[in-house]
Amino acid sequence: MTVNVSVARHGSESSMSLVRRFSKRVLGAGIIRKVKGSRYRLRGESRTKRRNSALRRVAKFEKKEEMERLGLSEPKDPRAGRR
Numbered sequence: 684m685t686v687n688v689s690v691a692r693h694g695s696e697s698s699m700s701l702v703r704r705f706s707k708r709v710l711g712a713g714i715i716r717k718v719k720g721s722r723y724r725l726r727g728e729s730r731t732k733r734r735n736s737a738l739r740r741v742a743k744f745e746k747k748e749e750m751e752r753l754g755l756s757e758p759k760d761p762r763a764g765r766r
Contacts, residue, residue, distance in 0.1 A: 686712050 688708045692701055709715060728736075750756040 686714055688712055688714070 688705065690701060690705045690708060747756070751758045
């Protein structure tokens with residue numbers, strides 16, 4: 684979204700009052716707030732990365748289940764860690 688803010692000089696208006704009026708318009712339009720808010724925003728993960736991550740989780744879960752089924756690891760108590 685692009686917001687254009689423009690001001691025109693009124694008669695014999697000084698450059699300082701022109702800059703002040705421009706600054707007020709920019710503040711009123713919320714441009715500064717939007718820019719500061721998105722300054723450290725990170726891009727979301729790509730579809731491929733999300734998919735690969737999900738596939739790794741599924742593979743890890745299946746391997747864990749298989750190890751439990753074969754008796755090579757202890758099954759986790761579902762109530763462990765609760766109070």
